[in-house]
Amino acid sequence: MREENKVYFKKLKMVRGKTQMRRIENATSRQVTFSKRRNGLLKKAFELSVLCDAEVALVIFSPRGKLYEFASSSMDGTIERYKNHVKEVQTESSTSVEDVQHLKQETASMEKKIEVLELSKRKLLGEGLGSSSIEELQEIENQLERSICIIRAQKMQVYNEQIEELRAKEKWLATQNAMLNKKCLVQTKEMIEERRANLQTVNFGESSDVETELFIGLPEKRFRQDRPK
Template sequence: MVRGKTQMKRIENATSRQVTFSKRRNGLLKKAFELSVLCDAEVALIIFSPRGKLYEFASSSMQESIGRYQRHVRESQPDREKSMEEDLQNMKEEAAILAKKVETMEASKRKLLGENIGECSLEELQQLENQLEKSVNKIRSRKNQVYVEQIKKLTEKEKHLAAENHRLTEKYVVVPKESSSSAVHQVEEASPSEDINSQISDVETDLFIGLPESRSKRLSNA
């Protein structure tokens, strides 16, 4: 059964923490001693307790081991500085190469725009022409593709509108014949007859034909 890794954290209980420190400290000192004996290694171990008490182990001499460590650090320091200088130099060279590439690309861009081509040879001009033709062909191809996509969308939209128009026409415009006939019949019944129209015309004639004097005589005789 594989056990999962437990997260190590500080022991909160002071008593348990002190007991664990004593056990682990003794075990660590024992391991350092065994390592120096079994492997003939120079081992120096320094431990400070939480209260500041010092515990140490040295297979030969603690001072000699510390001095040896300091000498090693001083001797390795130039190598580190040299490595940093080499890394810095490499970065400068890479930056110079990138700057050169950017300059070349800018010059090529200006030539494609028709600038600074006075000193170009016939071969360079031919290359520029070929590049421009390739670019134009790609642009035209993309433009045609966009046209096709737009036409397809408009066609689909037209079909949708036609179907919607047909649906609305069937729903609101087409009127049944019976309803139309009854409406016409109602209109005929609501309109006045020819006889009534003629009577109205006669009355209007009697009232308005003639001069004002004769009209007043006719009214008195009546």
Template structure:
């Protein structure tokens, strides 16, 4: 048979309430004993019935357990003021940080040219000085980057010129070699060919070999 869920409220019937108290009390004391044995914990349970009867369980001396509890409670109460003081300091630091963030946001908007209507002449002069200083820093950084890029381009130019000179030298050597070989091949052919250079006056049939 499935046990139904019991509604958590005071049992009105006196007899039923007394029976439930006895069962639950014994079950609670048993669980306390099991907890002390299984987990090697110092456990103490004190129960007062509706009629004022005392039921208790302690894994060790009950008085020592109670004294230990009281001592621990006092230490917690002593530490509470320090904890509260720490919390107050933390809240104050958070509030200060929020104010600083708000001021920084206002300053940033003013540097962008926003919300200037409420600024005095002194504040506008201060903003103008900040902008001038920022521009000088930006221009200096810009000039530095330009110089670095120019140096990099010059280095690339030198490498390209060196490579070009190397390729030109290599190409010139090959062209000279080919011309030399062509001249060497041409000279023997000129020497072995017969070219007639005599001057002859008269008719062709009168020419002697």
């Protein structure tokens, strides 16, 4: 019998432990539950502020409109801090939303511009002209002519720049050629003078082989004596 009573009370305790989250219909039970849970909530708020060094403000109005509150520092200061925080969050949220909207508008505008440029590019290349009017075709032709004029002007400018570069290079080469010719003439002159000096030295050596014997009498006798008998 005792065992059965233990099982019964255990089941009863388990049933009581599961509180359904809905309004308590009985007024007396509702008031008792409010008092108990209110005190427990105020106690938890106090413990949270002390244990965690948190700024806590708790405001409770009973079903009859009676106020119960708890503040770890100052209720007015905490409420003002809460209002400022809400304003900052709302401002940041609205700013971010405006930024997103602005970016979306810019993206859509850029997409339209890209489409227009792509269409214009195809028409300039001679593609997709079937739906173009006479005025559009005339405008495309004028644009191409203006582009050709600009291209030709740029082409002539490039040609003139290349010609100037070639002229400057030609002038530099002419200067270098003149310097080389001058250097060549100097070297040639030095070689000629050196050869002349060598020839004079050789001639002087040959002239030194002349006989230096002394003869008395007329030259005819000398030549006669030199003739073989």
